[in-house]
Amino acid sequence: MPATIRAEVITIGDEILFGQITDTNTQWISTELTNIGIRTVRKTSVGDQADVILDALREATTRADVVVITGGLGPTKDDITKRTLCQFFGVGLVRNEQALDLVTSFFLKRGRDMTDLNRGQADLPENADYVQNDWGTAPGMWFDHNDTVYISLPGVPFEMKNLMTHRMLPKLKERFEMPVILHKMIRTIGIGESFLAERIEAWEDALPPHIRLAYLPSFGQVKLRLTATGTDADELTRDLNEQVAAVLPLIEQHVYGYDGDEIEQVVVNQLKEKNLTLGVAESCTGGQVAATLTKLPGVSSVFVGGVVAYSNDIKHIALGVSSESLARFGAVSEPVVCEMAEGARVMLGADVGIATSGIAGPDGGTPDKPVGTIWIACATATGTTAKLLRLGQYREQNITLTTTYVLNLLREQLKKESSIKDFKL
Amino acid sequence: MPATIRAEVITIGDEILFGQITDTNTQWISTELTNIGIRTVRKTSVGDQADVILDALREATTRADVVVITGGLGPTKDDITKRTLCQFFGVGLVRNEQALDLVTSFFLKRGRDMTDLNRGQADLPENADYVQNDWGTAPGMWFDHNDTVYISLPGVPFEMKNLMTHRMLPKLKERFEMPVILHKMIRTIGIGESFLAERIEAWEDALPPHIRLAYLPSFGQVKLRLTATGTDADELTRDLNEQVAAVLPLIEQHVYGYDGDEIEQVVVNQLKEKNLTLGVAESCTGGQVAATLTKLPGVSSVFVGGVVAYSNDIKHIALGVSSESLARFGAVSEPVVCEMAEGARVMLGADVGIATSGIAGPDGGTPDKPVGTIWIACATATGTTAKLLRLGQYREQNITLTTTYVLNLLREQLKKESSIKDFKL
Numbered sequence: 001m002p003a004t005i006r007a008e009v010i011t012i013g014d015e016i017l018f019g020q021i022t023d024t025n026t027q028w029i030s031t032e033l034t035n036i037g038i039r040t041v042r043k044t045s046v047g048d049q050a051d052v053i054l055d056a057l058r059e060a061t062t063r064a065d066v067v068v069i070t071g072g073l074g075p076t077k078d079d080i081t082k083r084t085l086c087q088f089f090g091v092g093l094v095r096n097e098q099a100l101d102l103v104t105s106f107f108l109k110r111g112r113d114m115t116d117l118n119r120g121q122a123d124l125p126e127n128a129d130y131v132q133n134d135w136g137t138a139p140g141m142w143f144d145h146n147d148t149v150y151i152s153l154p155g156v157p158f159e160m161k162n163l164m165t166h167r168m169l170p171k172l173k174e175r176f177e178m179p180v181i182l183h184k185m186i187r188t189i190g191i192g193e194s195f196l197a198e199r200i201e202a203w204e205d206a207l208p209p210h211i212r213l214a215y216l217p218s219f220g221q222v223k224l225r226l227t228a229t230g231t232d233a234d235e236l237t238r239d240l241n242e243q244v245a246a247v248l249p250l251i252e253q254h255v256y257g258y259d260g261d262e263i264e265q266v267v268v269n270q271l272k273e274k275n276l277t278l279g280v281a282e283s284c285t286g287g288q289v290a291a292t293l294t295k296l297p298g299v300s301s302v303f304v305g306g307v308v309a310y311s312n313d314i315k316h317i318a319l320g321v322s323s324e325s326l327a328r329f330g331a332v333s334e335p336v337v338c339e340m341a342e343g344a345r346v347m348l349g350a351d352v353g354i355a356t357s358g359i360a361g362p363d364g365g366t367p368d369k370p371v372g373t374i375w376i377a378c379a380t381a382t383g384t385t386a387k388l389l390r391l392g393q394y395r396e397q398n399i400t401l402t403t404t405y406v407l408n409l410l411r412e413q414l415k416k417e418s419s420i421k422d423f424k425l
Numbered sequence: 426m427p428a429t430i431r432a433e434v435i436t437i438g439d440e441i442l443f444g445q446i447t448d449t450n451t452q453w454i455s456t457e458l459t460n461i462g463i464r465t466v467r468k469t470s471v472g473d474q475a476d477v478i479l480d481a482l483r484e485a486t487t488r489a490d491v492v493v494i495t496g497g498l499g500p501t502k503d504d505i506t507k508r509t510l511c512q513f514f515g516v517g518l519v520r521n522e523q524a525l526d527l528v529t530s531f532f533l534k535r536g537r538d539m540t541d542l543n544r545g546q547a548d549l550p551e552n553a554d555y556v557q558n559d560w561g562t563a564p565g566m567w568f569d570h571n572d573t574v575y576i577s578l579p580g581v582p583f584e585m586k587n588l589m590t591h592r593m594l595p596k597l598k599e600r601f602e603m604p605v606i607l608h609k610m611i612r613t614i615g616i617g618e619s620f621l622a623e624r625i626e627a628w629e630d631a632l633p634p635h636i637r638l639a640y641l642p643s644f645g646q647v648k649l650r651l652t653a654t655g656t657d658a659d660e661l662t663r664d665l666n667e668q669v670a671a672v673l674p675l676i677e678q679h680v681y682g683y684d685g686d687e688i689e690q691v692v693v694n695q696l697k698e699k700n701l702t703l704g705v706a707e708s709c710t711g712g713q714v715a716a717t718l719t720k721l722p723g724v725s726s727v728f729v730g731g732v733v734a735y736s737n738d739i740k741h742i743a744l745g746v747s748s749e750s751l752a753r754f755g756a757v758s759e760p761v762v763c764e765m766a767e768g769a770r771v772m773l774g775a776d777v778g779i780a781t782s783g784i785a786g787p788d789g790g791t792p793d794k795p796v797g798t799i800w801i802a803c804a805t806a807t808g809t810t811a812k813l814l815r816l817g818q819y820r821e822q823n824i825t826l827t828t829t830y831v832l833n834l835l836r837e838q839l840k841k842e843s844s845i846k847d848f849k850l
Contacts, residue, residue, distance in 0.1 A: 019456030031444030286719020287712035294711025
């Protein structure tokens, strides 16, 4: 097995140090490095001053085989990063013709005049390998110096991610002899981390040493990430598939997808497969279920729309919930949430309807129905299923969890019903 | 003016280095430090190994007056951080009776047995000032060593934030002689950063040296943050208010709030003041407007609900949009968005209705109506106002921007209409 390649990520920018902007780059970069088998050993953020950048570069050199530098390449800060790199490597700036062509064509296309400042964007440290940035005007740079690779990237996430994905990561894989690392993610829902761990304990203990397991919990979900390390990709793929097949029978009812599948994409795929349409009726989630579905491009072929029925009047008028049920059981009740789901089907003209009604908090709780009491339902042509959730006291958390759980209820119902005609209106 | 106090933030945890979890702590900490006048000069993340933690501590000591350490205090990692701190300071661990009382009462309350491992949570480095954590079982620790203050905090954001806010920040303000720093944020909408900068250039150039201005742009909004530094809080408040009064006439129509006011809270406050209710009709935003309003506790007194009218059928049935308008002008058109906003009022029984209809992308664009073509409208008893947005090609961005802009259109309309009765149905 080749030796571990160690990386350090350096972020440059006063605005990050002072907390003015959220740095999403470093997490993304270290995830990508991990995925190709490079181990991040340190992350550092420094300000826009040459001396502190030089310090960080010198320190990183003692620890890392790869130093990834982001930021400090904007139009106004252009000089500081490039000049500091020149100082660090003991070289001068030279104009790069390829970079100049790119900047020139960028301005030509937009019919704008180019200034010397713009032309300066094509000046690179002498020892830089120019890495073409097709997503902006700041150049990507690659330095191979005394056995350490330095990568300089713009801080704009869109440009940085494209440069890393399409240029730098392939170059790194070529430059270093690295172990093959493969990942497989099993996505579960509706079971807590400790219960899951208990259920798969024997399987986990029997994992071979080259496969590691990580539990990644998030709202209402736990992702199991298997990481296999070795030298042969086919062999590792086979090993991973074997382990997934072994653990699946223990947790099958909770598994909704693999790798990048989000729950909303999974249910939209189910709906598309079965040629069914969906309507939603939301009270306590207040539009979050609809908004989560709407984020998916092309969802309009299965998602007809929804009603956010905050008031009882709208539950009655727009969803056809009976005034009697509302009066007798209250808005947060099994009968009402079922009528809402059925209303979403019938009134919106969809094949399937889902609904939420509950007390998201912080106010509105009673001894009988404390904050966190939430009903969800799913109505199809064959019947309606409701479920009671007992959640916590935090409003936003309750909304997020309810959204996930009602989508999961829909997934379960769609899985049960194998025949399309059972569903159709 | 006292000298600048410099801070370094060290985050401990393999899971952050490998990109498995998002580190939201360091941004929060550096914002809070900035707010009390402490300048963060570096942020560092290292793994759960004693030697790398020691390196980071030694390096930080050479640069900072305050070193804030988070993470590595969980039940399984408890020993590493505390033992490493002992090694760093050259001291041993001793049991702290106050910390033991707290852990004991935590277990008593829950009726659970305590193990030696649990009791170990009350062992602290000899030179630590114990800082009581009322939000969990890991102790807060404060070390004052060779003129540098070291603060150790658990990594759980909820515990960390409470410990910082209620214990550590007040202690820091007492420990160091610091300048008084006050902030005032002016929140603007509907004007780009460069146009804003142009418009207030003369004012900005004339700012006194003790007041600095930062532009903080985010989706469709630009926040202007004024920071005043000095020794007298009353004087600084007066200076800030004077500057706000001076700049306001230049940008008044774009200012929707100050400091922490979000646009959705601003419109909800307007509605409450005027005793009006709101209904929403969404096509391309697909529930995001409703969901954004629903996040606010207590919104149900003014927000009656909404219709997510993804399909034309629902636009017609649930909102009363005429089939003729849909056929003649298409769903993405001024007449349809106006009818949707009016439908949100009339069909949902609200005083005011707002609506969105557009092509969020990535598909569905035509030469006539490319992706990013989006209509928004606001209907009141006195009439309906529509606006055309020409946005970009990214679906999520278009949804977010449209949500912000339609709430702003509502804000503008509510501002215009001074009399409540004009509005009432």
